[in-house]
Amino acid sequence: MTTLDPAKLEATVKRVYDMLGGAVIAGMIHLGDRLGLYRALAAAGVVTSADLATRTGLHERWVREWLRGQAAAGLVDYAGDGRFALSAEAVHVLADESSPFFAAGGFDGLPAQMAVLERLPEAFRTGLGLPYDAFGADGTRAVERMLAPWFRTMLVPLALPALDGVVAKLAAGARVADVGCGTGVAVIEMAKAFPRSSFGGYEISRHALARAAENRAAAGIANVTFHDAARDPLPADASCDLITTFDCLHDMAHPATVIRAIRQAIKPDGTWLIGDVKSKPTFEENVRDNPMAAMMYGFSVLSCMSSALSEPNGAGLGTLGLTEELARTMTREAGFTRFRRLDIEHPMNAYYEVRP
Numbered sequence: 001m002t003t004l005d006p007a008k009l010e011a012t013v014k015r016v017y018d019m020l021g022g023a024v025i026a027g028m029i030h031l032g033d034r035l036g037l038y039r040a041l042a043a044a045g046v047v048t049s050a051d052l053a054t055r056t057g058l059h060e061r062w063v064r065e066w067l068r069g070q071a072a073a074g075l076v077d078y079a080g081d082g083r084f085a086l087s088a089e090a091v092h093v094l095a096d097e098s099s100p101f102f103a104a105g106g107f108d109g110l111p112a113q114m115a116v117l118e119r120l121p122e123a124f125r126t127g128l129g130l131p132y133d134a135f136g137a138d139g140t141r142a143v144e145r146m147l148a149p150w151f152r153t154m155l156v157p158l159a160l161p162a163l164d165g166v167v168a169k170l171a172a173g174a175r176v177a178d179v180g181c182g183t184g185v186a187v188i189e190m191a192k193a194f195p196r197s198s199f200g201g202y203e204i205s206r207h208a209l210a211r212a213a214e215n216r217a218a219a220g221i222a223n224v225t226f227h228d229a230a231r232d233p234l235p236a237d238a239s240c241d242l243i244t245t246f247d248c249l250h251d252m253a254h255p256a257t258v259i260r261a262i263r264q265a266i267k268p269d270g271t272w273l274i275g276d277v278k279s280k281p282t283f284e285e286n287v288r289d290n291p292m293a294a295m296m297y298g299f300s301v302l303s304c305m306s307s308a309l310s311e312p313n314g315a316g317l318g319t320l321g322l323t324e325e326l327a328r329t330m331t332r333e334a335g336f337t338r339f340r341r342l343d344i345e346h347p348m349n350a351y352y353e354v355r356p
């Protein structure tokens with residue numbers, strides 16, 4: 001019989017229970033965001049559970065248990081005498097949706113993400129994953145809330161100026177396509193900033209397209225159209241000055257086909273901005289250098305690789321599958337000749353300027 005190392009056994013048990021703790025606390029963050037508890041805490045300052053229950057219209061006993069768990073997890077500060085508060089930093093991360101540090105939106109989709117665990121054993125057996133729409137409208141909204149803070153605060157002021165000559169073209173009036181546009185936040189932000197340009201969002205998820213239409217209506221702008229890419233694909237007429245793809249190439253079942261379509265749609269002097277998950281060429285490097293690697297491989301199984309395998313012969317790149325080297329190769333094979341990594345810092349993504 002194998003002799004067990006007691007210290008290693010204890011460490012393994014602790015690590016596994018830490019994971020269960022993380023999963024349960026993640027569920028509590030979801031509730032705090034969904035029930036407005038973080039926003040109410042941010043507005044209230046130092047409060048008792050009774051104060052917070054009154055402010056949110058919730059039952060005090062439930063709020064008290066939630067607050068105690070949050071304080072035990074180090075997310076909410078305990079001020080003594082049954083009083084709790086959010087630190088200024090926690091307000092940014094958990095309550096203020098306009099902050100670039102806002103992260104609670106990433107917990108919005110937790111129930112939908114965990115619900116697919118019921119369907120994934122079948123995917124492991126057949127090899128066929130679940131399309132994006134398997135997460136329903138809730139999943140679509142969750143992706144939006146996770147990614148929107150960057151689009152709202154960084155895309156126009158930081159990323160577009162990093163591209164050679166693009167801002168001047170957009171200001172004068174250009175044609176732009178955002179492929180895999182999701183719920184359209186990125187393309188709407190660009191359209192608001194550049195009213196002389198016309199923007200098209202291309203997407204295959206019906207839930208994302210429905211929400212994109214709502215977002216456009218809420219923004220009250222007329223220079224954006226959304227297209228169901230399966231029926232109304234990118235025009236193959238070299239007419240686009242700028243094409244963008246954000247966090248979607250690694251999710252696509254057939255990214256090489258989409259990249260070829262982008263090559264046909266772009267003007268000879270056009271620009272393609274790729275924002276996609278930063279990853280290293282080897283598994284060993286990802287594990288060594290990326291503290292979020294374990295979570296990302298998990299998201300890949302839950303969502304990214306799954307959607308990338310949701311059609312027969314899917315590429316299945318997955319969350320960490322589009323390395324810079326692969327992006328260079330795939331774009332070169334589609335006929336692009338210039339590829340430049342942009343100097344834009346982001347905890348998860350890398351940005352590339354690609355040109356014919």
Ligand SMILES: C[S@@+](CC[C@H](N)C(=O)[O-])C[C@H]1O[C@@H](n2cnc3c(N)ncnc32)[C@H](O)[C@@H]1O
Binds near residue numbers: 182184
């Ligand atoms: C992680 S989401 C990102 C959405 C959006 N770009 C954003 O950043 O919020 C990836 C999106 O790619 C879309 N997608 C996948 N394959 C596609 C294809 N062939 N054409 C257009 N969109 C596609 C999915 O439906 C999904 O909405």
